[in-house]
Amino acid sequence: MATPGDVTTDAYPGGYADDPRYSKVVEAALARLDLDSKARLLAGQDLWSLPALPEIGLSSLVMSDGPVGVRGSGWTPDDPSLTLPSPTALAASWDPELARRAGRVLAQEAHRKGVHVLLAPTINLHRSPLGGRHFEAYSEDPLLTARVGAGYVTGVQESGVAATLKHFVANDAETERFTVDNQVDERTLRELYLAPFEEIIATAHPWLLMSAYNSVNGSTMTEHRALQIGVLREEWGYDGVVVSDWLAARDTAGAIGGGLDVAMPGPQTVFGPALAAAVREGKVAEATVDATVRRVLLLAARLGLLAGAEPAVPAARRPAPTDGTACAREIAARSFVLLRNKQRILPLNPAGIGGILPLHPAGIGGIALIGHAARHARILGGGSATVFPGAVVSPLEGLRAALPEGTPLTWVRGAGLSDGLSPAADGFTLRAILRDASGAVLADQPLPDGRIRWMAETLPGGADFDALDTVEIVGTFVPRTGGPHAFGTRGLGVFRLTVGDKTLFDGVHRPADADPLAAITGPPVERGVADLPAGLPVEVRLLASTPKMSYGSLRGVTFGLAHHEPIGEDDQLIEEAVAAAAAADTAIVVVATTETVESEGFDRSSLRLPGRQDELVARVAAANPRTVVVVNAGAPVEMPWRNDVAAVLVVWFPGEQGGAALADALLGHAEPAGRLPTTWPSRLEEAPVREVTPKAGVLRYDEEVFIGYRAWQRHDSEPAYPFGFGLGYTSWEYEHIELVGARTIRVRTRNTGSRHGRAVVQIYVSPTDATPAGGPRRPEQWLAGFASFTACPGQATEVDITLPERAFQIWDTTSGSWATLPGRYTVHAAHDATTPALSTELHITG
Ligand code: BGC
DSSP: OEEESSOOOTTOOOOOSSOHHHHHHHHHHHHTOOHHHHHHHTBOSSSSEEOOBGGGTBOOEEEEOOSSSOOOSOOSTTSOBOOOOOHHHHHHTTOHHHHHHHHHHHHHHHHHHTOOEEOOOBOOOOSOTTOTTGGGSOOSOHHHHHHHHHHHHHHHHTTTOEEEEEEETTOOOOTTTTTOEEEOOHHHIIIIISHHHHHHHHHHOOSEEEEOSSEETTEEGGGOHIIIIIIIIIITOOOSEEEEOTTOOOOHHHHHHTTOOBBOSOSSOSSTHHHHHHHHTTSSOHHHHHHHHHHHHHHHHHTTOBTTOOOSSOGGGSOOOOOHHHHHHHHHHHHOEEEEEOBTOSSOOTTSOSBSOSOOGGGOOOEEEESHHHHSOOOSOOGGGOOOBSSOOOHHHHHHHHSOTTOOEEEEOOSOSOSSOEESOTTEEEEEEEEETTOOEEEEEEESSSEEEEEGGGOGGGOOTTTEEEEEEEEEEOOSSOEEEEEEEESSEEEEEEETTEEEEEEEEOOTTOOTTHHHHOOOEEEEEEEEOTTOOEEEEEEESSOEEEETTEEEEEEEEEEEOOTTHHHHHHHHHHHHHHHSSEEEEEEEOOTTTSOSSSOOSOOSOSTTHHHHHHHHHHHOSSEEEEEEOSSOOOOTTGGGSSEEEEOOSOOTTHHHHHHHHHTTSSOOBOOOSSOBOSSGGGOSOOOOSOBTTEEEOTTTTOOTHHHHTTOSSOOSBOTTOOOOSSOEEEEEEEEOSSSEEEEEEEEOSSSOEEEEEEEEEEESSOSOTTOOOOOSOEEEEEEEEEEOTTOEEEEEEEOOGGGGEEEETTTTEEEEOOEEEEEEEEEETTEEEEEEEEEEOO
16 A cells, blocks of 8 residues: 555644634633733743643643653653654654654653653754754755654644644754854745745644744844744744743743743743733733733643643544554664665575575574674664663664574674763662762662763652752772773763772863753763773762752753773774674674764764774674674764675664664564665765854855755765665566656556565656756755555555645745746656656646
């Protein structure tokens, strides 16, 4: 059955503006509120919620991140969350219906955790592979982003939970994110960065949108009248709530006048009492506050939080409950992208498939599984997207469970994952001691690793934040190998770090240019080296004597102990890996990035795999021609060895069931049928957009509409793997293409391989004579539609793909409107952005 590349939202329950079901009850509630209560409703009462107003029957509304799970109101592992694969993975499925199912299962989690608003999806674009939160966004293409995002929003909201499009707009990198002014010309803004917001609002009606930290063309986004009122409200008719990114709102009159509805987090914000005062001083009209409160009450009504209003989705109409674990496993396997699968590798695959994958159990001798991440997979990206998973299946556990009994499977670590420090974990037994100013112990809490992230309201043992004076991480470390071990601290403030009887640091860490949330997101800093013998326990202590962090209304404790194994250890580990690979029939190497590479609050500076992983792969591949490399990263990495190994499988950050899904894919129980949602360059130097660091506070989007494949088309060099690329386990022949409606293309595709598989038919359009001389510069071709479906060997499938009008329009800056460019367009049905299969012509009239 063919699944068109868009989601049908006919059954969608949450209509738009002036819904008669709600207008009466909203107006009645508004009329009963005084100015102070109205102003209070527009400000967070704490980190995650808006206040209840019992006098009008309004309950408190709770929000939570997003996007791979629902964290809930705490920031601790005590309240685990179902953890789905990263957004890049979801986009790699090219399947809005799968995204819809992800949305449904997350809404189910939200109901379980008492959350009403999910702070997701992130629909900023992959402008540059260096963007720190690349893993958290979908694609370099606005159409793919919009379709996947619409599926996700629909799934969340048809289950009675609100979704939040974020971050509006042009929040495509992290450096100086609170202050950067992104200079983007109007056409680029419309055709690329605003496009997914526009389409998702039109098709899936998200109930919230999050205003970004950054400025665009001189105005900070929370005060951006032209975009938040002019475009969003007046042009697009958006009736949802605009919530600030956390701590993004700076000015009371500027923000409310600029279209912001809710300032988060609380309790101190620019709204609340400050807003009431601004009205009394005549700086803000009360009618503006009323219009804003109306939108928040409408949201509450939709969610069933306002007495007298039936929720948009009553409990009885929610979709049937889903098995979250099974869903996480299926999405992961569906998202994996097979980049290489070398043919005719010996011994020949008895499954009759040319490549080394899937590994056929009958042909599998011993397997050497190599890599730190094979045992401790990186299942999700860092920053606010972090959730705390329950049970995680590692690649090692997944394979062990799936391989036939008796198959020899060995694991070796291979090489350190890191160029630097990572949270103290392996070999550490740690706890945290919280003390008051007299030195009395307020709480004593075991720690799973060297990371502390507590919010003021949820300190261990119910300790009182105001009484807290110091926090000490204490414990023992048993080194696996002897040698110079590096130790470090993470966080801001005054620290004393001792290892055994040696004090490695006693001082203050507070760099002047740190990101405002650096205490949470900043990288660790090395403080010294201790020469330690293997196997002997040593005492470690990290005393934070100013542990309390506050920024605006954010209050908590966030710092950590970091560690790095002796450098020389890698030599020995690589030798062990090479020996294990040489002795096995097949070597599987899992390579990964870390939280100091892909996270929030900073961008990447390199696409290299951290540590000596490239060397590890090269050495293993030289020792065993049957080497399969599994890439565990949320964003592109350089793979200098990619043509020297038998197979390359990208598994992204695969969520909690990643290891089980990996076994499914490697053994052929599931097809890794994902296609890249973004171009993977060979080397960073060749990537078209590499500038993510503002100059004097300004980041210029000078490349205009030429990002991703739109830019590679004009490039001298070829990427390692193009946008849309992915092999799967079968092959597809495009047999026929025809125009069957004004903008509807029919494509017939046949599964010519020997396995049931999934196709992703991609339609690109390219202007033949449709760009007038001297007219706007346009890409050679762009994605205009797609469809994904499964078929048995030999089966032919026909799909009709209707291309949107927008595919033939540009933003005309002179008239300030969309203009259709008439003329002839070539329409390609393609395997990926650089491999067209069939083409036809389409004539667009003006
Ligand atoms: C992030 C948002 C997130 C918010 C709340 C911000 O720092 O940019 O994406 O929803 O924090 O955690």
